Amino acid sequence: MxxxxxxxxxxxxxxxxxxxxxxxxxxxxxxxxxxxxxALRQETILVQGLLAEGEGARAAADRAPFPRAATLYVGGGTPTALPASDLAALVVEAREAFSLSDDAEVTVEANPGTVDRGGLRALLGSGVNRLSLGVQSFDDRLLRLLGRIHTAREARTAANDARQAGFENLSLDLMLGLPRQTMESWQESVWRALELGPGHLSLYALAVEEGTPLAARIEAGHLPPPDDDLAADMYEWAEDTLARAGYVHYEISNWALPGHACRHNLTYWRNEPYLGLGAGAHSWWNGRRWANHPAPEAYVASLQAGRPPEAEGEAIDRRLELGETMMMGLRLLEEGVSFARFQRRFGVPMDDVYAAETADLVERGLLERTTDRVRLTRRGHLLGNQVFVRFLGSDPAP
Ligand code: SF4
Known part of the structure; x- marks a missing residue:
């Protein structure tokens, strides 16, 4: 395969x-x-060499063909901060370099303050078929508090422009648990988002990160800290509302209409191989995980000197790969871990590796076993660490 x-x-x-x-x-x-x-072009050439090398060894073993990219995701930062023609050219080059098929999912993240109809048409023409718009809120007061560069009206215009340009597959990001955000404001934002008919919604709870201006304002008492109980109520309200609107809650923070789950992000959550190009990008391929220099200057300097931009890396042995696949699938995905996918990936049935662990966790009411998969029960979600330690700490058969 x-x-x-x-x-x-x-x-x-x-x-x-x-x-x-x-x-x-x-x-x-x-x-x-x-x-x-x-520098991105340089890194593309280096990574192509790496793939060819890895595949040489693989081909000798099982004659598997050169890997192709099934998804391309251009994220940031703000990809649409680049001139539209440069961004479109980058997408075309990446599609060619990694043999993307015509039905590949090609996503670009966009900030509503950085797009116009001409730029959106150029992106569509380059093969982008999914646009992820960082709206965050339809409340201008909160957008200002967050330091976003756009208004609610501009977010709506960007979404409508994307539709007019021909984007059928639209994803919107919203944030909950913001200082001074009321339940009414949150509900209004979700309703406004639904009016735009997105195939996909990502709802993120605010994490106040140390060192950010927002954290400083909260510490100084100029803003109230997020209210965790209210954030939980907002999340639960959204869960019910989106379910009624036909959206499937397929990952902790992500909802999609049937057929619109983000294939690229599923690659991460299923612990499948990915390659990242650019400053700070992470890769996981052929038994290794590595990360590039985060600072763009260091990344560029490294490639200008003809060196790979890797800042750190580690080997991932089979035991860890198996355990992490179980942990991520169970922790993040509503679908859990499928028996068929596991066997395709690792060449052995899940029961040959984890029969004792799954039987025990089912017995304790933490895991549910159906005909085709295992997933966490409600109790398992609450006591996730007791589940994950069984997979990460066990010693599976080779
Ligand atoms: S949150 Fe704001 S600053 Fe951060 S990557 Fe997105 S647009 Fe840029």
């Missing part, structure tokens, strides 16, 4: 830094755009 990978490209640039953000993103680096794009 042909092995496929998920391909991620990181664009670490933003127009302005949001007050809550501790992602690997930088404002005011426009002068670096050209050399960064050149």
């Amino acid at each position: 042909m092995q496929t990978i998920g391909l991620y490209v990181h664009i670490p640039f933003c127009r302005a830094k949001c007050a809550y953000c501790d992602f690997n993103s930088y404002a005011g680096r426009e002068a670096l755009y050209t050399s960064y794009l050149a």
Whole structure:
């Protein structure tokens, strides 16, 4: 069977830094755009060499063909901070370099303050078929508090422009648990999002990250800290509302209409191989996991000197890969871990490896076993650590 990978490209640039953000993103680096794009091309060549090397060894063993990328995800930062023609060219080059099939999922993250109809049409023309818009809220008061560069009206316009440009597959991000966010404001945001008819919604609870301007304002007493109970109520209300609207809650923070789950992110959550290009990007392939230099300057300098931009890496043995696949599938995904997928991936039935663990966890009411998969029970969700330690701490058969 042909092995496929998920391909991620990181664009670490933003127009302005949001007050809550501790992602690997930088404002005011426009002068670096050209050399960064050149560095991405260099890294593409290095990674192609790596794949060919790995596949040489694999081909000798089982004659598996060269892996293709089944998904491409351009994230950030703000990919749409780049000039639209550069971003479109990057997508075309990545699709060619990694033999993306015509039905591959190709996502670009966009900030509503950085898109217009012409740019959106250029993205569609380059093969992008999924747009992920960081809306965060339809409450202008909260958007200002978060330091977003767009208004609610601009977010709506961006979504409508994307539709008019021809994007059928639209994902919207919203945030809950914000200081001064009321239940009414949250409900209004979810309703406004649903009016735009997205196939996919990501709802994230705010995490106040140390060192951010938002954390400083909360510490100084200028803003109230997030109210965890209210955030939990918001989450539960959204769960009910989205279920009634036909959305499937397939991952902790993600909902999709049938057929619209994000295939790229499922690659991560199923612990399947992926390659990341760009500053701070992570890769997991061929028994190794590694991360690139986070700072774009260091990333560019490394590639300009002809060196791989890897900052750190570790070997992942089979035992850890098996355990992590179980842990991630159970912790994150509503679908849990499928017996068929496990056997396809590892070449052995799950019961040959984890029969004792699953039987015990089912007995204790933490795991549910159906004809085709295992997944956490409600109690298992609450006591997840007791489940995960059984898979990460056990010593499976080879
Ligand atoms: S747009 Fe996204 S990545 Fe950029 S600063 Fe804001 S939250 Fe961070």
